Amino acid sequence: MIRIARQPKWILLLLFALALAAVFAWLGKWQVERAVLDSQAASSLTEIAKPLIELAKPGGPIPITAGGHLTTVSGAFDPEGFVVLTGRLNQGKAGYWLVGRLLVSNSGDNGDNGDAVAARGPASVSLPVALGWAPTQDALNAALAPEKAAAVAGSGSTILISGRLMPTEAPTVPKPTGNPFEESTLSVASLVNVWPNYSGTSFGAYLIDDQGPDGLTTIDSAPPENSATLNWLNIFYAIEWVVFAGFAVYFWYRLVRDAYEREEEEKTLSL
Structure with a gap:
């Protein structure tokens, strides 16, 4: 053979x-x-930052593919729109979040120097921004004061914010014995009732700032898990x-x- x-x-x-x-x-x-x-999973794509306007539109929930995506947006902070969230975990430790109301610029893109939307005008578009975490209320208040001052001084001018876009959380019912005005979840539906003189529309999501203000710890935000x-x-x-x-x-x-x-x-x- x-x-x-x-x-x-x-x-x-x-x-x-x-x-x-x-x-x-x-x-x-x-x-x-x-x-x-x-x-x-598409999580690898979520690590490529895109302008917010390409990921979501204001006035409704964000697409599933936008959740956890890195993004950039320009706007101006409302000096009266800062909110403190309690009971927030960061790397396993309980503390406080400082959340600001960003008035998204007309372009809503990657941080040009255009005019921001009027603070409480009828066409304003709001986006909650989780700025940073602090272990105590005193530490957070110490960082809040300069943030308010900077927002007042820079009123009308846009700044660039970058971070991870997250879907809104569900609101919680205050405890009968607790403070009825205390917020523990980042719910856009709750914040619009807390922000003074709120008008206009909001994104159905919030942004975790990747460069928090001085005195606060950057909030830990991981990319979406691979479920495929x-x-x-x-x-x-x-x-x-x-x-x-x-x-x-x-x-x-x-x-x-x-x-x-x-x-x-x-x-x-x-x-």
């Missing part, structure tokens, strides 16, 4: 079978790569291509085997 397999025609057929098997193996590899790519799974249909196709690759070599073997058996049969009959 080895003698037959060394014949030129069978060597050429073997090379063809090996080339065919290589193509099938490559197709199997491609199917596996497709399965892995399909299993990767492998595409098993692609895995099945990959297994099929591997089987085809093996069959191409086996088919060559069977042809050589058949040729050998015919030759042996002819020898037997000739005796």
Whole structure:
């Protein structure tokens, strides 16, 4: 059989079978790569910052794909729109958040020097911005004072804010024995009732600032978790291509085997 397999025609057929098997193996590899790519969550894309206007529109909930996305937005802080949230965890420690009301600029893009929307005008668009975290109320108040002063001094001029966009949280009912005006969740629906002289519209989300003010700790914000799974249909196709690759070599073997058996049969009959 080895003698037959060394014949030129069978060597050429073997090379063809090996080339065919290589193509099938490559197709199997491609199917596996497709399965892995399909299993990767879009979270990798969320780490590429986009202007807020490209991710969400004011006046309604944000798309699922926008949640956890890095973004940039320009606007001016309302000096009277700062709110303190209690019971907020940061790296496992309970404390306080300082949240500001950003009046988004007309462009709503990546921080040009255009005019901000009028603070309490009918066309104002608000975006809550979680500026930073503090372990105590005193530490937060110490950072709040200069923030208010800066907002007053910079009234009407835009600044660039960058961070991670998060969907609004659900409002909570105050405890009967607690402070009815105390906020513990970043709910846009609650904030619009807390902001003085609020008018206009708001984004159904908030921004976690990635560069908090002095005296506050930057709020920890992780990218969305990968919840995707492998595409098993692609895995099945990959297994099929591997089987085809093996069959191409086996088919060559069977042809050589058949040729050998015919030759042996002819020898037997000739005796």
